[in-house]
Amino acid sequence: MHHRFQRARLAPDGFAVDSVKFVGVRVQIQLRPRLPTGICPDCGLQSRRVQSQYVRRPADLPPGGRRVDLTIVARRFWCDAVLCGRRIFCEQFDNSVLARYGRRTQRLETIVHHLGLAQGGRPAAAFANRLMMPVSNLTLLQQALARQSMLQPGPSAPDRATQP
Ligand SMILES: [Zn+2]
Structure with missing residues (x-):
């Protein structure tokens, strides 16, 4: 049995690991998307023309018992479709991995969700x-x-008293 860290396993689906750094009790992992193209959310056309890069830092599960600082180098692409109103778009990832404005990876989100349901806030x-x-x-x-609030009828539920 060997104990080497397997880099590929640190990355969620669709991402490749660029670097892994151990800093004290933390591990800093930098990821990049595997696909060379982005898909315009307005017209659906693929683009390879990168306009710029930006960084996302979603929280993620701790690998190997260390706190993790995840950095994703994401891209903005040009949309070259003649009739598309959008010139530039941010690449989007599979919602089952990282939602559009998600501050946590979906694998962490799922655990947070179930913890919240099972135990409530403080515990x-x-x-x-x-x-x-x-x-x-x-x-x-x-x-x-x-x-x-999902279990209880909200204020938009029909009020029987006002119905004929
Ligand atoms: Zn477009």
Whole structure:
């Protein structure tokens, strides 16, 4: 049995690992998307013309018992379709990996969701902290409240008293 860190396993689907750095109890992982193209959200055309790069830093699961700082170098592409109103677009990732404005990877989001449901705010936050997952009390409480409001009829439910 060997204990070498397998770099490829650190990356969510669709990403490649550019670098891994161990800094104290943390691990800094830099990822880049595997695909050379982006798809324009307006016209659906693929583009290879990179306009610029930007960085996303979503929270992620701790690999090998270390807290992780994830850096994704994402791209903006030119859309070259003549009739498309959009000139530049940010690349988007598979929603099952990282949502458009997601601050957490989906694999962490799923665990946060279930922790929030099972334990509510404060106990879940303590538990998440022991698992070295970067999730706040408030986030877990919001998960629990969102679940509650799904179970109860909201204010938009029909009011029987006003119906004939
Ligand atoms: Zn377009």
